[in-house]
Amino acid sequence: MEKLSLQEKIQHSSGKKPFSYYKCRIPDYFPNVPLHWHKEIEINYVISGTAEFVCGDDKFITSEGDIVLVMSDMVHSVYPHNNSEQFYDTIVFSPDMIGASVNDRSSNEYVKPFSEGMAYVKPLITRKHVYYEELKSTVENIFSCAKGNTSSLDILLKSELMKFFWILLENHDIDKKECAEGKNEFLKTIIEYMNKNYDENITISDLACEVCMSKSYFMQKFRDSAGMGAIEYLSQLRVRKACEILRDSDISSGDTAFMCGFRNISNFNRQFRKIVGMTPREYRRKNNIKFSSDYRL
Secondary structure (H helix, E strand, C coil), rough: CCCCCCCCCCCCCCCCEEEEEEEEECCCCCCCEEECCCEEEEEEEEECCCEEEEEEEEEEECCCCCCECCCCCCCEEEECCCCEEEEEEEEEEEHHHHHCCCHHHHHHHHHHHHHCCCCECCCCCCCCEEEEHHCCCHHHHHHHHHHHHCCHHHHHHHHHHHHHHHHHCCCCCCECCCCCCCCCCHHHHHHHHHHHHHCCCHHHHHHHCCCCHHHHHHHHHCCCHCCCHHHHHHHHHHEEEEEEEHHCCCCCCHHHHCCCCCHHHHHHHHHHHHHHHCHHHHHHHCCCCCCCCCCCC
């Protein structure tokens, strides 16, 4: 089985179509959107419900009407909040759509610094923002163009994206003086290590050693950065992989548990129910997956 990658392999943009639109729900087939990152910029617009977003060092609860901005290479994730479902629209686009590859003065002075992670961009925009109505109208136009999905609408989409960031610049929501570079590297190093070794017996000592930290400092820094403990995150990673196996194969529960790093079936079942909210058998049935003859709880 191919191991998970926390850096997304999905190509959200190409030369012909430099963006992708998604209609999203949390929770979906898995209870959360785990920590990951990608080269493209992402804008989320909340339609209904609440959820908890983690964007770099920022953690916040979102609700209807909120706009969430995720910059290139920013580690981010989404978690349910108070058992609420959240529906939100997402557009993921190449920084080139706002002129990141252009070599003129506006791009060099403004666009490149924040699109390349050399400036801090406030990720959460709420109704309290002084220019919220203008930003909301612009975002609605952005998603209307993305849903229309034609080459002519791409022209309007680019102009609306540039207007969106221009408003943020004018309101000083983009701080060129605060360099964001390196803030994500600690998490990237650890979650990639977990990704490569989740089927092994990983300990806190192993993880702390990977980033040359003491166990106590590592545990606190990971919790502060990820919003949860390292072992809790590792369990989520393993269970997410188990979900993929259960959905896409008829491999037995015992073999699935072992392949994902669990060393006994009881702990696997307990962690699976805690994270997913149902047993492996129930999950497989819900997703219409064929059972193998040797599947056992």
